[in-house]
Amino acid sequence: xxxxxxxxxxxxxxxxxxxxxxxxxxxxxxxxxxxxxxxxxxxxxxxxxxxxxxxxxxxxxxxxxxxxxxxxxxxxxxxxxxxxxxxxxxxxxxxxxxxxxxxxxxxxxxxxxxxxxxxxxxxxxxxxxxxxxxxxxxxxxxxxxxxxxxxxxxxxxxxxxxxxxxxxxxxxxxxxxxxxxxxxxxxxxxxxxxxxxxxxxxxxxxxxxxxxxxxxxxxxxxxxxxxxxxxxxxxxxxxxxxxxxxxxxxxxxxxxxxxxx
Amino acid sequence: xxxxxxxxxxxxxxxxxxxxxxxxxxxxxxxxxxxxxxxxxxxxxxxxxxxxxxxxxxxxxxxxxxxxxxxxxxxxxxxxxxxxxxxxxxxxxxxxxxxxxxxxxxxxxxxxxxxxxxxxxxxxxxxxxxxxxxxxxxxxxxxxxxxxxxxxxxxxxxxxxxxxxxxxxxxxxxxxxxxxxxxxxxxxxxxxxxxxxxxxxxxxxxxxxxxxxxxxxxxxxxxxxxxxxxxxxxxxxxxxxxxxxxxxxxxxxxxxxxxxxxxxxxxxxxxxxxxxxxxxxxxxxxxxxxxxxxxxxxxxxxxxxxxxxxxxxxxxxxxxxxxxxxxxxxxxxxxxxxxxx
Numbered sequence: 046x047x048x049x050x051x052x053x054x055x056x057x058x059x060x061x062x063x064x065x066x067x068x069x070x071x072x073x074x075x076x077x078x079x080x081x082x083x084x085x086x087x088x089x090x091x092x093x094x095x096x097x098x099x100x101x102x103x104x105x106x107x108x109x110x111x112x113x114x115x116x117x118x119x120x121x122x123x124x125x126x127x128x129x130x131x132x133x134x135x136x137x138x139x140x141x142x143x144x145x146x147x148x149x150x151x152x153x154x155x156x157x158x159x160x161x162x163x164x165x166x167x168x169x170x171x172x173x174x175x176x177x178x179x180x181x182x183x184x185x186x187x188x189x190x191x192x193x194x195x196x197x198x199x200x201x202x203x204x205x206x207x208x209x210x211x212x213x214x215x216x217x218x219x220x221x222x223x224x225x226x227x228x229x230x231x232x233x234x235x236x237x238x239x240x241x242x243x244x245x246x247x248x249x250x251x252x253x254x255x256x257x258x259x260x261x262x263x264x265x266x267x268x269x270x271x272x273x274x275x276x277x278x279x280x281x282x283x284x285x286x287x288x289x290x291x292x293x294x295x296x297x298x299x300x301x302x303x304x305x306x
Numbered sequence: 307x308x309x310x311x312x313x314x315x316x317x318x319x320x321x322x323x324x325x326x327x328x329x330x331x332x333x334x335x336x337x338x339x340x341x342x343x344x345x346x347x348x349x350x351x352x353x354x355x356x357x358x359x360x361x362x363x364x365x366x367x368x369x370x371x372x373x374x375x376x377x378x379x380x381x382x383x384x385x386x387x388x389x390x391x392x393x394x395x396x397x398x399x400x401x402x403x404x405x406x407x408x409x410x411x412x413x414x415x416x417x418x419x420x421x422x423x424x425x426x427x428x429x430x431x432x433x434x435x436x437x438x439x440x441x442x443x444x445x446x447x448x449x450x451x452x453x454x455x456x457x458x459x460x461x462x463x464x465x466x467x468x469x470x471x472x473x474x475x476x477x478x479x480x481x482x483x484x485x486x487x488x489x490x491x492x493x494x495x496x497x498x499x500x501x502x503x504x505x506x507x508x509x510x511x512x513x514x515x516x517x518x519x520x521x522x523x524x525x526x527x528x529x530x531x532x533x534x535x536x537x538x539x540x541x542x543x544x545x546x547x548x549x550x551x552x553x554x555x556x557x558x559x560x561x562x563x564x565x566x567x568x569x570x571x572x573x574x575x576x577x578x579x580x581x582x583x584x585x586x587x588x589x590x591x592x593x594x595x596x597x598x599x600x601x602x603x604x605x606x607x608x609x610x611x612x613x614x615x616x617x618x619x620x621x622x623x624x625x626x627x628x629x630x631x632x633x634x635x636x637x638x639x640x641x642x643x644x645x646x647x
Contacts, residue, residue: 080522082523264341
């Protein structure tokens with residue numbers, strides 16, 4: 046009993062340690078003063094107001110949402126397909142697929158980004174139309190989908206599929222009515238991770254952004270290089286809230302019970 | 307006719323490449339600036355004015371020296387989408403041997419003859435469009451004996467443990483090493499002399515680029531500071547001041563260069579001339595408190611307090627050797643962290 050209590054106390058300490066910095070940023074964002082300081086000098090929504098009326102930040106926010114959504118959709122489809130394939134392939138092939146899918150996670154992000162930068166210039170596309178940026182984000186997010194879907198597929202009973210097929214369902218029907226509902230939790234949690242990772246990615250966006258565009262982390266970085274107002278804390282806190290909203294909405298809409306972990 | 311997969315991929319790739327080529331046209335110029343208030347000013351003032359003047363399509367790109375140089379190198383010489391870049395000289399210097407920039411055709415810049423010597427091109431490749439002189443900034447409420455010399459950072463006991471420095475990743479950090487070498491060693495490139503002197507500073511609070519938060523909280527009370535930033539902090543109500551040390555000033559330069567194979571070469575020169583124009587220089591001084599580089603600029607009376615270093619005074623610069631600093635970047639980095647561990 047005491048061991049259990051000790052355990053839960055320890056968990057709380059770890060949570061507090063992990064969350065304290067975020068809390069500091071959130072409190073600092075309500076600073077009424079002109080400097081990014083902690084503790085804040087008075088409380089106000091002034092910097093949220095400034096941020097929400099800052100067209101540059103709002104555009105960057107929209108760009109980040111757009112890229113994170115596109116990247117998540119693409120990696121969601123590709124990653125799920127790869128996981129399904131690997132789960133049914135011969136061990137040697139499945140291993141190869143796994144290594145290939147996880148490679149972007151094993152390499153430092155900045156190396157992947159530099160590689161893509163030179164690659165896209167060599168192709169003659171350069172950074173136009175955001176192709177390189179999207180490719181970078183897809184690479185970055187693929188492993189998260191792959192890992193989550195693969196985990197969901199552990200212990201997946203393939204005879205369900207066989208049963209559906211033998212009862213006359215085509216491959217698409219089988220996938221959408223049998224397989225997908227069974228691996229739903231993996232796909233959704235993978236997509237969530239993917240969205241958040243893409244939304245937060247810095248090095249990839251830093252090197253691969255199209256001329257004239259910026260994602261929110263880049264905009265924030267550019268802003269902080271020369272301006273030091275609590276607006277930066279307001280932007281960060283807003284991002285934290287937005288992420289929480291995405292998580293809560295997803296949980297309510299689809300359910301996030303990941304029983305297989 | 308059904309479109310086969312290969313055909314489709316081929317067409318998609320071709321359209322991408324065509325789109326890429328399309329962006330490099332002579333009537334469309336990409337201009338660059340930094341984030342935050344710089345971006346705001348460029349979007350609201352510089353870009354619309356220049357677009358109106360030329361009728362051209364002007365696109366703004368935000369980044370800084372490191373991103374722009376990475377892009378230039380990745381694109382390859384003469385293939386970049388940029389025609390003109392605004393960077394600091396320490397970023398420009400290593401790109402010169404690779405011929406990423408063309409020699410400046412000064413005859414195309416009608417404002418060039420009016421530039422102060424400190425802004426004129428010393429390498430034939432870049433010229434300085436904006437100068438932010440750097441002196442010593444300090445908290446007027448927390449410092450009893452205001453500094454007058456760079457040596458005060460070493461000798462004034464009030465500053466012990468409350469001195470801020472830009473670290474060696476920042477060009478001002480590298481300039482600080484050269485300053486220490488100049489003051490206490492055999493010259494700006496005397497690395498041993500410089501680091502021996504820096505060690506004597508005792509504990510130092512370092513920053514990559516944000517000095518003002520520490521100054522705001524009073525963690526530091528003195529630091530190398532650009533006059534414009536001090537003027538901004540005063541506007542926000544912080545009791546600070548900046549002095550020009552008697553030995554001379556350091557500076558942050560905004561240097562401009564024209565990229566080799568510039569897709570919009572004519573527009574690039576017109577843009578550079580536009581930046582050097584007294585009217586824009588005055589606007590920049592008002593917005594960023596930079597010291598104008600054009601001698602025809604007459605600063606309005608209300609700006610003279612915020613922009614105290616003007617005219618020939620901006621020529622009182624301490625010697626710096628960026629080629630040396632770039633060549634020895636790794637050693638500077640290592641020895642800096644050994645000195646201030």
